[in-house]
Amino acid sequence: METKKIVPLTRPLKARVTVPGSKSITQRALICAALAEGESLLKGALRSEDPDLLATALAATGAQLEFSSEGFRVIGVGGRPRLSGKEIFMGNNGTGTRFFLAYASLGRGTPLVLTGTKRLCERPVKPLIEALKTWGAQIDYLQKEGFLPVKLKGEGLSGGEVSLSVAQSSQFLSALLLVGPYTQKEAQIRLTTPLVSRPYVDLTVAVMRAFGGEIKETGGVFKVASRPYQARSYLVEGDASSASYFLAAAALVGGEVEVTNLPRNSLQGDAAFSGLLSRMGCEISFNDGVRVTRRPEQPLKGIEINMGRYPDLVPTLAVVAACAQGKTLIRGVPHLRYKETDRLAAVAQELRKCGAEVEELEDGLVITGGQKLRGAEIETYEDHRIAMSFAILGLVVPGMVIRNPGCVAKSFPNFWEVLASLYQ
Numbered sequence: 266m267e268t269k270k271i272v273p274l275t276r277p278l279k280a281r282v283t284v285p286g287s288k289s290i291t292q293r294a295l296i297c298a299a300l301a302e303g304e305s306l307l308k309g310a311l312r313s314e315d316p317d318l319l320a321t322a323l324a325a326t327g328a329q330l331e332f333s334s335e336g337f338r339v340i341g342v343g344g345r346p347r348l349s350g351k352e353i354f355m356g357n358n359g360t361g362t363r364f365f366l367a368y369a370s371l372g373r374g375t376p377l378v379l380t381g382t383k384r385l386c387e388r389p390v391k392p393l394i395e396a397l398k399t400w401g402a403q404i405d406y407l408q409k410e411g412f413l414p415v416k417l418k419g420e421g422l423s424g425g426e427v428s429l430s431v432a433q434s435s436q437f438l439s440a441l442l443l444v445g446p447y448t449q450k451e452a453q454i455r456l457t458t459p460l461v462s463r464p465y466v467d468l469t470v471a472v473m474r475a476f477g478g479e480i481k482e483t484g485g486v487f488k489v490a491s492r493p494y495q496a497r498s499y500l501v502e503g504d505a506s507s508a509s510y511f512l513a514a515a516a517l518v519g520g521e522v523e524v525t526n527l528p529r530n531s532l533q534g535d536a537a538f539s540g541l542l543s544r545m546g547c548e549i550s551f552n553d554g555v556r557v558t559r560r561p562e563q564p565l566k567g568i569e570i571n572m573g574r575y576p577d578l579v580p581t582l583a584v585v586a587a588c589a590q591g592k593t594l595i596r597g598v599p600h601l602r603y604k605e606t607d608r609l610a611a612v613a614q615e616l617r618k619c620g621a622e623v624e625e626l627e628d629g630l631v632i633t634g635g636q637k638l639r640g641a642e643i644e645t646y647e648d649h650r651i652a653m654s655f656a657i658l659g660l661v662v663p664g665m666v667i668r669n670p671g672c673v674a675k676s677f678p679n680f681w682e683v684l685a686s687l688y689q
Contacts, residue, residue, distance in 0.1 A: 271659025277520030303496030319361035350375030372419030424448025445489025464534020505535035573597030640664020
């Protein structure tokens, strides 16, 4: 298997980096643009494995997509996807799969099969599929109930009232919201469990509104007006999760890093990472983007944090915590066990390889910093966030080797090139 050795930095950082467009925003905007009638331009959209898989699926169901230096140009289907009987392969793209399940349920034509990697077929979809069936979708499990692969026959969606559990993923709610403008009756989604990862739902609503969607929330019920999206030009901001690795580099190595394309008023919940680093002892400032500075006399200290609102930041925060003084308590993220891998178990296992003291909780981690860390060969579990987080740890821990470094293509194809720029 391919590996990449990380060489520690020997001087404080002073770097400005630009990260790719937000994966979360790109995939939401692709769905809105594909459903709209007319041509949209998604400027700054992310080209990586996940959005490309979703774009291919949308193209197979009638949307016209073209990528240029400006971004994705999308001619939508006017709310009527055309199913052609093709098998749609979604890799390990959990977000895109859930969104596409709802999108394709609006379609007409020859039933399609939706499948993906072994790990994708282990990630839950039952709450979403049961809700879509309540709205009239015809979806059959082909192997194990509650999981891909599935066969989907589009018949349109009736809308109306539906109950939904979001205990495992907020993506189930986002998927239903995204197709709400095209249901026959007003979509009314009642949540039966507390909402995890709330900022991702807020992000969905913000993108929908940008394309003309009307959404109201009252007492745990989301209502979506039957009003079609309007094609438009839309600017995708930089990816806050991708930015977190380089902001963490400033915290670990010392010095300063500015991410130029993450606005202060970002739509993304993961933009909160700079605030977490501030609590740990860093200085934060905003100009065109966000800048994190840690001076030599500023030690990092552990914090207690409920990360249910931004679970994708857990691997990044965990490697910073391993180098901080005192304990860091991370809670509120049981749903991380349903990601590309069981991220809580993976982070704990790999940090222990490096000599860190880590206790795994049902919904989080306890990391006791201040241990003497050592390099290790890091198993990435084909998880892009594990690879990138431990690469950043390798900037201060000699001997770090990342297995399967190509897995970063899922969200940040040029990660290794941007990382290399820190040495210049």
